[in-house]
Amino acid sequence: MILTVDVEYDWGYETLDNLVFLRGLFDFLDDSDSSATVFIAGNIAEKVEEVGVSKRVEIASHSMTHPYMRTLTEEEVLSELQESKVMLEKVFNTKVHGFRAPYFMPPENLWILLRDLGYTYSSSLVAGRFPGKYNNKISNRPFEKDGIKEYPIQGAKLLKTPFGFPFMRFLHPFSKVFIPNELYMFYYNLSELLEKRPGPKEPIYTRLLYGIRRGRKARKILYNFLNENVPTKSIRDSGL
Numbered sequence: 001m002i003l004t005v006d007v008e009y010d011w012g013y014e015t016l017d018n019l020v021f022l023r024g025l026f027d028f029l030d031d032s033d034s035s036a037t038v039f040i041a042g043n044i045a046e047k048v049e050e051v052g053v054s055k056r057v058e059i060a061s062h063s064m065t066h067p068y069m070r071t072l073t074e075e076e077v078l079s080e081l082q083e084s085k086v087m088l089e090k091v092f093n094t095k096v097h098g099f100r101a102p103y104f105m106p107p108e109n110l111w112i113l114l115r116d117l118g119y120t121y122s123s124s125l126v127a128g129r130f131p132g133k134y135n136n137k138i139s140n141r142p143f144e145k146d147g148i149k150e151y152p153i154q155g156a157k158l159l160k161t162p163f164g165f166p167f168m169r170f171l172h173p174f175s176k177v178f179i180p181n182e183l184y185m186f187y188y189n190l191s192e193l194l195e196k197r198p199g200p201k202e203p204i205y206t207r208l209l210y211g212i213r214r215g216r217k218a219r220k221i222l223y224n225f226l227n228e229n230v231p232t233k234s235i236r237d238s239g240l
Contacts, residue, residue: 002151002185002240003036003232004123006100007048008066011191011210012199016044018190019051021219025190026054028223032230035237039100039123041066042084045091058234059088060098061119069107077107081117098235100124104153104162111146121149121235123185126162141184142240151235153187154180165192165222169213172221183229184240193219 005025010018029036039062040048053059063069064084069077081099088096099114101107101124114122122145127138140154156163156178165188168175191198195215198207213221226232233239 001183001229001232002235002238004187005036005038006062006189007038008041012202016047018194021190021193022051029054029056034230034232035234036232037234042087045087049091058236059092059094061085061088061096062100063102066102068105069101070105078113081113111148115147123151125150125152127152127155154185169218
């Protein structure tokens, strides 16, 4: 199973309390001989570097400022893609190949722009997204798009919704019924492990949906699931 983790400011706040959970991720990777891809917003790269990053982690871009990219001009999208790539490569002294659009809401021309800027893959789409423009049109496995490899989030079994930690927390303990038979990718956001709920800057649906089973409950659900699916792989190490 490919493991991907999104890292940005705490949801709805200008704080980075969520970074405390990076150590738990690194310990898990070491203990289980695993690897993971971590999508980092460029504007917090230096703060993440202060915590330190495991050699078992592949660094990828989660944009520069984590905006809703479909509302941006092409010039603004280019800036988000280019500036984050430059920042991450400089701070972590590594080559950045991958990108994930914030909120899984990519602009139509994302893949062409990624190709032109030297990215080789994206993980920005959701199979069976509900609701959403791409509902029922996206493969559950990696595919080529405009010269870029797309690694979509797969849909949950029996439901037209993305399978990841938000879904797992929302329906726990019944979420086990909806785990895909062939689980190829899983994602979570470090902010989901915080005790505090999403702040007032987030939309109301985010505050309601992502406010369920937080803190210790969330961590227990996540760590049990990960331990049942070791070893995990980064996108770089997956061979897909």
